[in-house]
Amino acid sequence: MPFDYRKIINGTLQSFFNMFIAIGFMVLGGVFGFLLRKKEFRNISKIITLLIWILLFILGLEVGGNPQIISGLTNIGIEALIITVAAVLGSAIAALVLWKRINNKQKGLHEE
Amino acid sequence: MKSSIIIVSFFVLGVLFGYFEIIPLSVVDNDISFYALCCLMFCVGLSLGNDSNTLKRFTRINPRFYLLPVATIVGTLLGCAIISLLLPGRSAIESMAVGSGFGYYSLSSIFITEYKGAELGTIALLSNIIREIMALLLAPLFVKYFGKLAPISVGGATTMDTTLPIILRFSGKEFAVISVFHGFILDLSVPVLVTLFCSF
Numbered sequence: 001m002p003f004d005y006r007k008i009i010n011g012t013l014q015s016f017f018n019m020f021i022a023i024g025f026m027v028l029g030g031v032f033g034f035l036l037r038k039k040e041f042r043n044i045s046k047i048i049t050l051l052i053w054i055l056l057f058i059l060g061l062e063v064g065g066n067p068q069i070i071s072g073l074t075n076i077g078i079e080a081l082i083i084t085v086a087a088v089l090g091s092a093i094a095a096l097v098l099w100k101r102i103n104n105k106q107k108g109l110h111e112e
Numbered sequence: 113m114k115s116s117i118i119i120v121s122f123f124v125l126g127v128l129f130g131y132f133e134i135i136p137l138s139v140v141d142n143d144i145s146f147y148a149l150c151c152l153m154f155c156v157g158l159s160l161g162n163d164s165n166t167l168k169r170f171t172r173i174n175p176r177f178y179l180l181p182v183a184t185i186v187g188t189l190l191g192c193a194i195i196s197l198l199l200p201g202r203s204a205i206e207s208m209a210v211g212s213g214f215g216y217y218s219l220s221s222i223f224i225t226e227y228k229g230a231e232l233g234t235i236a237l238l239s240n241i242i243r244e245i246m247a248l249l250l251a252p253l254f255v256k257y258f259g260k261l262a263p264i265s266v267g268g269a270t271t272m273d274t275t276l277p278i279i280l281r282f283s284g285k286e287f288a289v290i291s292v293f294h295g296f297i298l299d300l301s302v303p304v305l306v307t308l309f310c311s312f
Contacts, residue, residue: 018146019299022273023292025150029157037162044159048277051152053122055274056248058145060126061135063241068234070131076231079199080210080238083192087211087239088246088266090191092258094183095265099258102176 120249149273156277160288177261177290181297184265185305188214206232209309213240214268215247215275216302223303227310243268247275251282260284264291269302271295 033041063069129135192211196204210232213220217240225233247267254262260283267275272295279291 016299019273022146022149022153026153026157026160026292029154029159030161031157032154033158033161033163035161037164039162041158041162044155044162048152048155048159051148051155052119052248052277054148055145055152056119056123057126057129058148059241059245060123060128061130062126064127064130065133066130069238069241073238076235077238079202080235081242082195082199083207083210083235084239084242084246086191086195086207087188088191088243090189090194091184091187091265091268092254092262094187094190095180095261096258098176098179098183099261102174105176 123245123249152277153273156280160280160285163285173289178293180261180264180290181294181301183261184214184268184294184298185212185301187265188212188268205309205312209306210236210239212302212305212309213243214270214298214302215240215243216269216299217241217244219302220306223306224310227307244270244274247271248278251275251278255282260287261290264294267291267295269295269298272299 188211189208192207193204196202196207199207206228209224209228210220213224213236217237220240221233221237224236243266247263247270250266251263254266263275263279263283264271264287267279271279272292276288276291276295280288283291
């Protein structure tokens with residue numbers, strides 16, 4: 001199978017492009033929030049919760065509707081799960097080490 | 113706890129709807145999730161900008177927190193290398209290639225499928241989806257047992273977008289800058305590290 005560089009480069013560029021658009025929306029929201037800081041947005045956390053539900057539902061749709069993932073769930077899935085648990089535990093332990101080192105030396109997130 | 117049970121339910125409901133084709137998959141292809149993500153990011157930005165303490169938080173971060181991406185990369189790769197000893201027929205390099213997707217499943221699975229074949233590519237896809245799901249659903253547990261930085265580390269490359277709201281909720285709004293910085297560095301590291309481990 002020939003290596004399709006173009007597909008990978010296009011995919012990478014598309015992902016980075018989308019990422020920057022998403023960040024752009026956050027910055028835009030931040031500017032709006034700052035300009036309107038005298039106004040209180042009471043419902044914003046409810047809207048955030050609702051959007052998280054929608055996004056997870058769609059992620060579920062993608063997983064459930066992908067035959068490659070569903071059929072792989074039994075044997076390949078167990079291997080993927082084992083590697084993931086190791087990766088997640090490794091990074092969580094590394095984060096704990098950093099967290100403890102910072103808290104021992106300084107009082108916390110913000111320098112006094 | 114109640115909120116994460118509801119979140120899990122929505123995910124499971126989505127899986128069932130997708131599996132039994134109750135909702136046609138064309139819904140997914142129509143970039144709805146990207147629009148929803150942009151709305152979500154806008155709302156997160158709004159709530160950050162609206163909080164009068166945010167600016168104070170932005171400027172007074174202990175510089176040591178910028179080491180978090182290094183901790184995430186080292187911890188993940190060590191975990192993957194160690195566990196590969198228990199997996200028959202899976203080399204440490206292959207295991208680390210899967211791990212260096214850091215939850216960025218679309219990109220890492222494309223790369224690994226191209227370089228190493230469909231089997232490892234599918235493992236990478238599943239593994240990195242599971243990582244994102246774990247980061248979304250288990251954040252409160254990680255905060256409890258591994259400290260407030262752990263949800264960010266576990267979130268990997270997704271902490272500047274999809275897992276950011278969850279991190280802000282369970283670790284605190286003061287972690288917004290670190291989380292975005294971490295996600296940015298990890299995002300950049302995915303193509304580099306995956307290619308590196310696939311080239312052996």
